[in-house]
Structure formats: C-alpha cells, structure tokens
Amino acid sequence: MPGILIIEDDEELREMLKVSFSRRRYTILEAGNGKDAITHFKPGVTDLVVTDLIMPEEDGLKVIMKLKEIKPSIKIIAISGGGKAGPGSYLNLAKALGADAIYSKPFSVNDMVLKIEELLNIEQQ
Amino acid sequence: MNLGKNIPENDDFTSFLSREKYFSDHILDNCRSMISIINRDYVYEKVNAPFCNAHKEVADAIVGKTLADVWGQETFSKNIKQNIDRCFSGATVKYEASFTIPQTGQRFFEVVFRPFPVESGEITHLLAETFDITDLKLSEKIAVEKEEEFKRIEQMLEDRLLQAQKLETIGALAGGIAHDFNNILATISGYSELLQEDLPQASPSYQNVAKIQMAVSKARSLINQMLAFSRQVEQEKVIVNVYDVLKETIGFIKSAAPENVTVKSNIRKKNAPVFADPTQLFRIFLNLLTNAIESLEERKGIISVSMELVSGKKVRDELNKKIVADDYVLITFRDTGKGMDPSLIRRIFEPFFTTREVGKGSGMGLSVVHGIVTEMGGEVLVSSEKGKGSVFYVYLPVSAGSTNNFLVSGIRKRILFIMGNRHESNILSLALESAGYDLIKPSNKKDFVAVMSEKKFEPDLIIYMTDAENIRCEDLLGALHNRTSETQCILIEDPDIEFPEEKFVNSGLVCQHLIKPVSLKEIKNAIQLSIK
DSSP states (O other): OOEEEEEOSOHHHHHHHHHHHHTTTOEEEEESSHHHHHHTOOTTTOOEEEEESSOSSSOHHHHHHHHHHHOTTOEEEEEEOOOTTOHHHHHHHHHHTTOSEEEESSOOHHHHHHHHHHHHHHHHO | OOGGGGSOTTSOHHHHHHHHHHHHHHHHHTOSSEEEEEETTSBEEEEOHHHHHHHTOOHHHHTTOBHHHHHOHHHIIIIIHHHHHHHHTTOOEEEEEEEEETTTEEEEEEEEEEEEEOTTSOEEEEEEEEEEOHHHHHHHHHHHHHHHHHHHHHHHHHHHHHHHHHHHHHHHHHHHHHHHHHHHHHHHHHHHHHHHHHSOTTSHHHHHHHHHHHHHHHHHHHHHHHHHHHHHHSOOOEEEEHHHHHHHHHHHHHHHSOTTEEEEEEOOOOOOEEEEOHHHHHHHHHHHHHHHHHHTTTSOEEEEEEEEEEEHHHHHHHHTOOOOSSEEEEEEEEEOSOOOOHHHHTTTTSTTOOOSOTTTOOSOHHHHHHHHHHHTTOEEEEEEETTTEEEEEEEEEOOSOOOOHHHHTTTOOEEEEEOOSHHHHHHHHHHHHHTTOEEEOOOSHHHHHHHHHOSSOOOSEEEEETTOSSSOHHHHHHHHHTOSSOOOEEEEEOTTSOOOHHHHHHTTOEEEEEESSOOHHHHHHHHHHHOO
C-alpha cells in the first residue's frame, strides 16, 4: 500500500484528509507541523506528501525543499489557505520549488484523490 | 435743555419759533431712521425725510393719511394696530418685523413706538422710529451658515477617518482570518464530499449535502475578495505619469464600451508624475469608468473624463485636507447616469456595499479605489444627483522626483515581453520599464521569430500573455524548442481565453503562472524568482 504523509497543523482538516485517503487504502502518516515532518520522515514508506504551507515551526516551503532533497522521487501536493500575501503567491512558490500539484483551500478532496492516483501511477510505471 | 432760557432777549417770538422748527426739521430729516408722529386716529401728523424717501412720496402726500392708507388695511390690522394700541396705553413698544417698502422692497426693521405725553399728561400721540436692520440680519445669517458649514466639514472629516479605519480593519481582518477560515471550509467541504460518496445520488440527503458544497464555494469566493482587497492596498510603486495611464485606460474603455455610451475625454499631454503602481492606477480608473457605464443602465449617455493639475494649497483649502505635495493631479469622471441618493453616497466606499443584485457585484470595487488612493496620500470624492448623474474626483499627489533611478540600480534585466490586449499590455510594459527592466516587445510573429533567431540575443526571461493574438503559444513553444539554452518563462493567463496549459507545463518551461489582473508587485516577485 502506498504511503501518504499528511502535514497540516489544523487537526480537523488533517483528520478529514486522513478519513478520505484511508477509504482508498493508503497507509496514512501524519505530522502537525513542518519540523516534525522532517525529523520523523520515513522515506521508505512515504510515496506522497500532502503539505500545508503556512504552519508553525518549519513552513511548507522548507518541507518541500528538504523532502525532495532526501527523496527526489517523492510526490508532493501543496495546499494553502492563504495568508497576508494571498494564497496565489505561496502556491506559486511551492510549485517553483518542486511541488507536483497545488490546491488552494477549500478544495475538492475528490479531485485531490484523483490527482494522487495519477501521481502514484506515474511513479509505478 | 430748557429752550425757554435760550430765547434771545431782543428776538421776537415768531422768528424764534421758525428758527427752532427749521433746526428740529433739519435734525429729523438727517436721521438715518424713519421717524413719524402718529395720533390716536392712526393718522400720520409728521414724517421725516427718510420716511418719505422710503415711500417715494413727499411729506404732504403722507401727512393726514392713516396707517391703513400707507401700509394697506391688512398689514395695518394684522401687524401694526395692536402694537400702537399698546403704546397708547402707556408702554414703549419694540419689535422686529420684515415689510416691503416701495424704495427698496422687502427689508428687516426694528420698530420702536414711544408714547408721546403732552402737558396735560394724557397720551395723544406716539413717536414711531424704524431702523433698517437688514444688513445686521444678513451678517447674522451668514454667521449661522458658516457655523453649519463648519460643523458639516467636521462631520465629514470624522466620517472619513472612520471610513479609513474601517477599511484598514477589513484588510487586517481578511489577512488574519483567511488562513484559518479556509481550513475550516476545507474540512466542511471534505466531509460533505465523503458524505455524498455514502449517499445514493437520487436521495434528498445527497441534494442537501450538495447545498452545503454550494455554501462553501460562496464562502470561499467571499474570502478571496477580502484577500484581494487587503492585497491590493499594498503596492509596489514606481514613478509614472498619470497621463500615460489615463490615456491607455480611455483607449481600453472606448474599445470595450457598448454603443449607448459616448466616452469624451478632455486630456492634454501633461507631466503629472505620481508614485504608484501603474497597474493599480489602471484598475481604479477602469473601475470608475465601468461603474459610470453601468449607471447609464443601457440608456444613451455621456461619460467625460478630464485631467488637470491643481495646487496643493487649493486642495488644502477646498478639501480641508492635510496636503502631502505641492501639486496634485485631479482626474474627474463625470456620467449622465442614474445618480445616487445622498444616503447611498455616504456608503459607496464601504467594502461589500453594492447596489447591484446579489451575486452580480462584489461591492469591493470602490472600496479598493478608496483604499489605493488614500494609501497614496490622495483623495477620492463623489458628488451625485439622483436622476442626473455622478461625478467622481480623484486627487493624487504629484511626486517631486522625476526618475526611477533609485529603484533600478542593478536590475537592468532583459525581458522578452509578448503582449496581449494592447492597452492592458501597455500599462504592464509601462510599469515594468518604470521599474527598470529592459523590454523587447515583438508585435507580430515575424518580429518574434527574428528576435528569437538572433544568436547574440539572450533574454533573461520571457513574459507571455495568453491573450497575445499575433504570437500564439505554439509559436513560442516552437521557438523555444529550437534553442539550446534554457529560458525561464512567466505566463500571464487571461481567464476568459482558452489556453493549452498542459503543453506548457509538459514542456517543462513555465516557472511562474499568474492570472490577470496582475499587479506590479506580483509580477516583480515572479521575475525575481525566475531570474536567479
């Protein structure tokens, strides 16, 4: 079973993503902030990361750079609800830094699941 | 003074009397007030020259007449008689009244009736004295009006401050809550999608959940508008001539305005440098013009735009505003549309205030205009009359500097700029050039191919607007494919135009993807990220 790491500081949202992905039989790993995600990152069992961008401790942009460095084949989906600079600019940055897909909150979780399947299929080929 | 003592011994009594009469008449006739003596039958027995002059009569024509004859029966019995009767009962009567006299028309007077005791002690006459106090009244009225005007201005300043604070609060609020709020929306939306998976599509519950989804998307767009608002007030500024921006905006609106609208512009080329983001100026001018067009409601009408320079002193005096520059540029947008009620005028700059149907306008336009203009140290004012039209006045402080040198040191990068809509692109190119970038702007495919095949030419970056008509994205991809070195590209997408995004993404070219309208700040950030 492919492993998905969800990095999101909002607990309810993290729980929602976990419930949605679990239905598709993925192994779910969780982290509440960027620092924990990097420290406890398990490259062997993590195929894809869904990460928030604005978080306490390390932010999502740092996470993207660090995880891509540790495991270049990892797929990353960045999600952001925006902040002072607006959702667009952070997500653009995330894409520039190597995120494979970007979603601004609120997004369709069904769309995201389709995207995940697409990204992981490409990985397997 | 006892006159009796002054009778000269050698003088005879008759000549004394006639001299005394001459003196007293002289005194009376040279008074400034109208003086008369009235008996108990309401008949004038004596009048002075000012009285006669006021009535355009000689004394003989008045003496012997009743007050009713002179003033008219109605005025006499309604306004005069009661006062005279009180005076004959022994009181001195004073009152103010306005009445019409033949010489000057209607004037204000102070009237004094004094009982006239003869030696027997019985009151047989009264002395009437009437002063013209019109000028005094007028100056009192002016003082009252000035006081009211002062209060009005004070109120206006207070309102304006309140408005500025409100806008600031909304901006801060939007930035602050948007992130958490979107998290909450994402959770609601995600769980409702899960719910829908579990429900049969035909069930009423499935439809109910669909309504939750709709509400989420509405909330999402509201938050986006608030974010856009807080973002738009923060600007990346350069020195730009308002004339250049206004000319492009008018060109744009003339090409886009429906047939019922005549756009008149009275703008001569002037040097009116301001410190602003040209793309934001373009947006606010466009916003005011679009509102003007909408106010015509598809009827025939005229929108006129003018631009002039006014001195800071004049702005300070007329707007009661603390000035930040020696000169201001005033841009006036006038329409013959439906106009507004005074109650509306007070609220139009409030965020989310809209007169349009629900869902048709965000209500953010004018509040953004207000936010940007005020942030620049300018002022936007409106005057409007229901049914006649509205006028918007935009005052912007003229910048003392004339070059952007302080901004451009070390920037000079070469950008190949493939332009879309003429006017919009011109604004963007104005903004980028003012910010210190060198632009190469091929206007057709031939030029573009020539530029791209030039071996020596190596742009630092390509900016491609997806509404470029003469150079299609296939042309760009083709030209880039033939090149050996890697060139970064920024896409500026027109959301109204179908665009094969995958082709670009798959070619691995796009490093930045912006969606119109873009601000100078956004595009500068994108450029800085692309050019390393």
